[in-house]
Amino acid sequence: MVPCAQQPQLPTAPPFHTFRQAGRRVIPLPRLHRRSRRTIATMASASGSPNPVVLGCGGISVDYLAAVASFPNPDDKIRSLALKVQGGGNTGNALTAAARLGLRPRIISKVANDAQGRSILSELQTDGVDTSYILVAENGNSPFTYIIVDEQTKTRTCIHTPGSPPMVPEELTKANLSSALDGVDIVYFDVRLHDIALLVAEEASQRKIPILIDAERKREGLDELLNFASYVVCSAKFPQAWTGASSIPVALVSMLSRLPNIKFVIVTLGEKGCLMLERSSTDASEAGEIDAEALFESLEKSIDQSSTIPKCVASKV
Numbered sequence: 001m002v003p004c005a006q007q008p009q010l011p012t013a014p015p016f017h018t019f020r021q022a023g024r025r026v027i028p029l030p031r032l033h034r035r036s037r038r039t040i041a042t043m044a045s046a047s048g049s050p051n052p053v054v055l056g057c058g059g060i061s062v063d064y065l066a067a068v069a070s071f072p073n074p075d076d077k078i079r080s081l082a083l084k085v086q087g088g089g090n091t092g093n094a095l096t097a098a099a100r101l102g103l104r105p106r107i108i109s110k111v112a113n114d115a116q117g118r119s120i121l122s123e124l125q126t127d128g129v130d131t132s133y134i135l136v137a138e139n140g141n142s143p144f145t146y147i148i149v150d151e152q153t154k155t156r157t158c159i160h161t162p163g164s165p166p167m168v169p170e171e172l173t174k175a176n177l178s179s180a181l182d183g184v185d186i187v188y189f190d191v192r193l194h195d196i197a198l199l200v201a202e203e204a205s206q207r208k209i210p211i212l213i214d215a216e217r218k219r220e221g222l223d224e225l226l227n228f229a230s231y232v233v234c235s236a237k238f239p240q241a242w243t244g245a246s247s248i249p250v251a252l253v254s255m256l257s258r259l260p261n262i263k264f265v266i267v268t269l270g271e272k273g274c275l276m277l278e279r280s281s282t283d284a285s286e287a288g289e290i291d292a293e294a295l296f297e298s299l300e301k302s303i304d305q306s307s308t309i310p311k312c313v314a315s316k317v
Contacts, residue, residue, distance in 0.1 A: 053183050054098045056091040057108040057200045058190035058214075060124070060134070061143035061160070062116040063088030070152040081151065087123040088145055090190035090214055098188075099128040106130035108180055108200060109193065110137065110167035117142035133180045135171055140164040169195050177203055186230075190214045194221025201228040218242060232265040239267055249292040252277040273310070 066080040087096065095105035107129060111117030113136050120142060121131050143163040149156045177200065181187075187204045189197045191213065198221060204211055205228050213225055215234035218241060226232065232255065234242075239251030243258070248267055255265050256279055264278040275296070299313050 052185040054105045055184045056095040056188040058091035059089035059192035060092035061089040065147045067149040110135040111142040112140040191219045249296040
């Protein structure tokens with residue numbers, strides 16, 4: 001990607017409107033890798049449907065989480081403090097959260113007919129996720145991830161084994177794609193299975209179905225998918241890595257400039273909450289200029305650090 005020009009003064013609208021800082025979230029260590037996806041519920045509910053339908057396309061897996069006192073040194077032998085086996089993968093996590101929030105999720109993905117694959121399907125079905133569009137290969141292995149949770153640094157290290165054989169575009173028939181998208185209010189992509197995701201995104205775009213991209217990091221096929229995005233939720237490191245900007249606020253502005261179809265972009269900041277930049281509906285001729293970094297700093301200063309209740313702090317521009 002070509003780094004964007006860094007501008008000290010930036011127009012507020014369009015496309016620049018609002019920064020929002022959410023409150024703190026404490027995530028128990030055994031679920032450190034899981035991230036809530038209330039964004040999906042919020043966007044899907046905008047359709048007005050009583051129980052919106054969400055289609056997810058991407059990674060599902062089994063996660064083996066081992067909590068340790070501290071990360072081992074090379075050639076160490078240590079004991080885990082706790083071990084947990086549960087479903088994972090960004091799409092699996094996101095659509096499980098959507099189901100628990102009352103939405104009707106369905107997933108396009110692939111597993112093998114092995115113990116891990118059967119466990120993945122069973123857990124998703126128990127949570128109310130429609131798995132009828134998940135392909136099951138008779139041979140091969142389902143995706144799985146070893147996750148070392150370091151209690152000392154509050155970090156996790158993931159060692160992922162992809163599923164084999166991988167899903168290929170020919171396995172998603174036109175009939176299944178059409179059926180999967182019928183009645184859908186929003187489509188979610190984690191940028192896994194990028195060839196499949198692109199087919200789904202093209203059809204969803206033709207049907208004018210909103211698209212949410214989970215941009216965790218730069219991946220193959222991400223740039224093509226972002227061109228279809230209505231909303232983007234990304235990790236703390238992604239905006240600067242993708243744009244080459246000097247700071248997160250400037251990077252978010254650059255993302256809205258380079259992706260004219262997106263309505264807002266959110267960057268998650270761990271315990272600090274998240275930061276949102278929303279495209280303004282104000283006519284550009286009516287807008288002044290504002291320093292994005294200065295605006296962000298002013299919002300940070302207005303946060304009540306003593307409060308433990310999540311809250312939204314919004315700018316007036």
